[in-house]
Amino acid sequence: MVVLASVAGLGVSIYLTAVHYAGAAPACPANATINCEAVLSSAYGVIAGTLLPTSLTGIAWFSVNALLWTRPMPRARLAWSVAGLVTVLYLVFIEIVELGAICIWCTAAHVLVVGIFILALMDRQG
């Protein structure tokens, strides 16, 4: 299940990366409070100091996570998922406090990270 979640997260991250390179329009959506374009076109849409989209970190995280879950490494899985959770909390802070905009696709990836964290926690305790 975790590997499937990782693949789903990988898919979302790849999609967000594609949208970034396609040129996310800095615009207000016609009829929605959820605004992926605003988030992706903001200064936080790229890794600080680079022009690389933040979603690349999602690609990296989900790829490594999928790999970890194919091996008997419960400690590493938990540590990796904690790192993912901390990153998610930072990104949600940015969306809510700094940007005042939510990207539904980013939220989908965040939910997958939280779910993987919970499963890693349960796996470690089991």
Add this chain to the structure above:
Amino acid sequence: MPAAVIGGLAVVVVAFLIYRYYVTPPAPAPLKPDATQLLVTSLTSLPTSQLDAIGLGSANQRLQRVSGKALLGSTGKPEVFYLGAEYCPYCAAERWPLIIALSRFGTFIGLKTTSSSSTDIYPNTPTFTFVGSTFTSQYVDFRAVETSDRNQNPLQSPTSADQALVSAYDNGGSIPFVDFGNRYAFNGSTYLPDILAGLSWQDVATALQQPDSSQSKAILGSANLMTAAICKLTSDQPTAVCSSPAIQALEAKIG
């Protein structure tokens, strides 16, 4: 265990929302009419040499060539059509260069200052509203539709022809949308509004007097791009505006 984790995360998210509520400053009161007029005058009397030196500046190139039946205004001249809303921070950003560009071809009367929504991304971006203003020019017509005020209350409604125009080039219906005579169009902003964050209208006007400021490069660069598009509609009239090397270079760029 999962419930505890989810509950904890929910508390954190609520804390973020509360924190945002308290750190977002209230919108500044709009300027009085005489102060607004002084502000507009300072924007529209920037030296041509400064505008030319900036060229495209840091403006992105969202402007695209389009093809369709020529868009003519109420006086039969080529029309520049703007669709936006007062709450929208990207519209807030785009009105600055649009006013500067159009003022090179005519005169605005009745512009008022406002700010974008306090609860949206880039809150309280200083800007103007086109509601209640008029634009007169011997070269080009301008028509603006502001669909909502800064609190998202309805203001003006686009016509079905306006909707068709927007749908033709902007399937998502995102704003701002600007069409230059149906020869060029773009949606979204040509620069990010973050460079206006925390500034007053006068701060922005002062920054535009400084050629090296990020505001100059973004706003005046965008204004030059729009000027080039308008020059294409007016067959390069007035020559004092359209014959400058910077505008000619941008006209070649946009095709």
